[in-house]
Amino acid sequence: MAANRSVLVLPGDGIGPEVMEQVQRVIGWFDKKGSVRFDVKEDLAGGACFDAHGVSIRDQTMEIALSTDAVLFGAVGGPKWDDVPREHRPEAGLLRLRKDLDLFANLRPAIVLDAMIDASTLKPEVVKGLDIMILRELTSGVYFGQPRGEQTLEDGSVRVVDTQAYNEEEVVRVIRVAFELARKRKNLVHCAEKSNVMETGVFWRKISARVAKEEYPDVEFQHILADNCAMQLLRDPHQFDVIVTDNLFGDILSDEAAMMTGSLGMLPSASLGNPDPITGKRHAMYEPVHGSAPDIAGEGKANPLAMLLSFAMMLRYSFDLGDDADRVETVVQNVLNDGYRTGDIMQSGCHLVSTEEMGTKLLSELDRTVD
Numbered sequence: 001m002a003a004n005r006s007v008l009v010l011p012g013d014g015i016g017p018e019v020m021e022q023v024q025r026v027i028g029w030f031d032k033k034g035s036v037r038f039d040v041k042e043d044l045a046g047g048a049c050f051d052a053h054g055v056s057i058r059d060q061t062m063e064i065a066l067s068t069d070a071v072l073f074g075a076v077g078g079p080k081w082d083d084v085p086r087e088h089r090p091e092a093g094l095l096r097l098r099k100d101l102d103l104f105a106n107l108r109p110a111i112v113l114d115a116m117i118d119a120s121t122l123k124p125e126v127v128k129g130l131d132i133m134i135l136r137e138l139t140s141g142v143y144f145g146q147p148r149g150e151q152t153l154e155d156g157s158v159r160v161v162d163t164q165a166y167n168e169e170e171v172v173r174v175i176r177v178a179f180e181l182a183r184k185r186k187n188l189v190h191c192a193e194k195s196n197v198m199e200t201g202v203f204w205r206k207i208s209a210r211v212a213k214e215e216y217p218d219v220e221f222q223h224i225l226a227d228n229c230a231m232q233l234l235r236d237p238h239q240f241d242v243i244v245t246d247n248l249f250g251d252i253l254s255d256e257a258a259m260m261t262g263s264l265g266m267l268p269s270a271s272l273g274n275p276d277p278i279t280g281k282r283h284a285m286y287e288p289v290h291g292s293a294p295d296i297a298g299e300g301k302a303n304p305l306a307m308l309l310s311f312a313m314m315l316r317y318s319f320d321l322g323d324d325a326d327r328v329e330t331v332v333q334n335v336l337n338d339g340y341r342t343g344d345i346m347q348s349g350c351h352l353v354s355t356e357e358m359g360t361k362l363l364s365e366l367d368r369t370v371d
Contacts, residue, residue, distance in 0.1 A: 004037045005319050008068045010045040010061075013090055014292025015302035015355075016074025022304035022359035023072065023311050026328070029366050036321060041068070045097075046076025046090035046292075056093030062100055066283070070318040071097065072311065073287035078294035090292075098138060101283040103271035104170070105177045106136040106250065107313070108289065110237075110257035110267070115336035119262025119345060122234065127260055132240045133181055134257050136250025137174045138271060140166055141200075143247050164200050166246065171207045173274060178244035179216040188220045188241035192229040192249055201226075204246065226253070233257055264290045265303035265344040268310035270317055284318045286310040300354035303342040305332055308362065331365040 007027075011020040027038050043049075043061045050056050056076070065071050076090035086092065097103070112120060112130040120127045145163030153159055175191070182189045191208040195201035205223055212221035224232070226249040232239065233256055245253060258267050267290070273283035288306030296302060309332060316325035339350040340361050346352055353361065 004039045005070070006039045006068045007041070007314070008061075008064050008071045009040055009042040010071060010073045011042070011048075012046040012074035012076040012292065013048055013078050014075055014294040014297040015290075016046075016076065016292055018297070018300070018302045018355050019288065019304040019307035020072070020074045022355060022362070023307050025359050025363060026308060026311065026366070029363055030324070033367075033370055034324065036315075036319070036324060045073070045093045047078055047081045047084075049093060050081060050084060050088055050090065054088070056088050056090050057096055062096065065097060065101060065285075069281065069284075070314050071101075071285040072307075072314065073097070073285055074307065075288065075290065075292035077292050078297075080294070097285060098271060101271075101285065102139065102273045103283060103285055104137060104139045104274070105174050105272040106138040106254075107181070107270040107272065107317070108134040108136065108250075108254040108258065108267070109269075109313075110134065110254075110261050112261050113266075113333050113336060115333065116262050116266065116345065118347060120260055121262070122260055126234075126237065130237055130260065132237060132257060133185065133242045134250060134254040135174065135178045135181065135242060135244040136254055137166075137170065137245070137247050138250075139247075140170045141247030164198065164246075164248070166200055166203060168207060171204055172211060175208045175211045175244060176215070177272065178242050179212070179219050179221075182219050182242045183216075186241040187218070188222075189216075190222050190224045190229065190240055190243045192224050192226040192243055192245040192253065194226050194249075195223070196225060200246065208244070229253060230256060233260065258289055263303075263345050265306055265342070266309070267306050268313050270310070270313045272317065282318075284314070286314045286318075300356060301343050302355045303344050304355055304358055304362075305336075305342075308332060327366070327369055331362055331369065334365050335361045 011017040045057050081090050110132050112127045117124045142162050142164040145165035148162050151159045178189050193201040193204040195205040269289050271285045275282040312325045312328040315321040340353050341350040
């Protein structure tokens with residue numbers, strides 16, 4: 001039996017606690033019947049934390065996050081907290097987690113399961129079997145660059161500035177993650193940038209080419225302009241395996257890829273830090289792509305599958321438990337193949353189930369894997 005893995009669970013707001021509850025049931029299943037045990041600590045984050053403590057995340061919670069093996073995060077935010085000061089808004093807690101844990105590599109898989117082909121707005125032959133990974137640099141670039149803000153010029157007119165800035169190490173480390181991912185997938189990396197018009201694009205192109213040549217000659221590597229990448233994702237997405245890009249283009253391309261799959265309610269994500277030079281462990285946080293959906297909170301309508309698939313990513317990337325990750329992903333596919341759907345992915349001829357009922361179906365499928 002492997003040593004216990006420590007996990008910090010932060011359900012958050014809206015549907016976050018509901019979908020996290022189903023993952024907690026799966027964690028309980030692993031504790032009883034699986035090959036791995038978890039030490040789970042649960043705490044508040046986001047609006048729920050602000051209501052209880054006046055901040056979106058407490059220092060004590062951050063200390064736990066920094067010392068734990070992985071963080072499972074639900075969702076935060078909602079109109080209830082629209083008038084809260086910016087530094088205490090629910091999203092501020094999420095941003096602090098990313099910043100303090102230095103989670104620079106955001107992994108956004110775009111996978112189309114056979115049972116969900118008809119949910120995509122693209123033709124079935126375009127998306128069938130789709131499995132790509134968008135790797136977005138998460139802690140630098142135009143969202144964090146200085147100077148930024150509004151300026152009043154001498155003639156009284158107003159000028160607004162955002163600065164796109166990267167240093168070499170910020171680019172190198174996320175490029176390396178892309179190649180490491182590709183080695184475990186289809187061995188292909190595309191680096192998407194705007195080297196034709198942006199200095200940072202030239203910088204990304206130069207550094208990625210150097211890393212590819214010097215460190216990963218066994219992996220196929222191609223450059224692609226970011227706008228062309230957006231077009232090619234819709235034209236022929238199967239040409240891609242891992243796409244690595246900066247913060248701004250990653251934000252855009254990952255959302256595009258997400259909607260190709262048909263539903264945000266099905267999509268997980270992972271945010272990774274650098275491995276510790278001594279232990280090899282890295283800070284990591286796993287969360288569904290969907291938001292807090294306060295309009296359906298408490299109604300049993302939330303889809304827990306993205307949260308569960310985020311848990312599978314945790315098994316794979318934080319704990320190197322690929323077989324258990326495969327088990328969870330297969331269970332999700334089996335439940336969908338059997339026709340069970342929450343409202344957001346409901347299709348003609350399928351069975352509408354609640355959040356809890358979907359969790360129960362997943363547990364039943366897990367039981368079948370050990371029979």
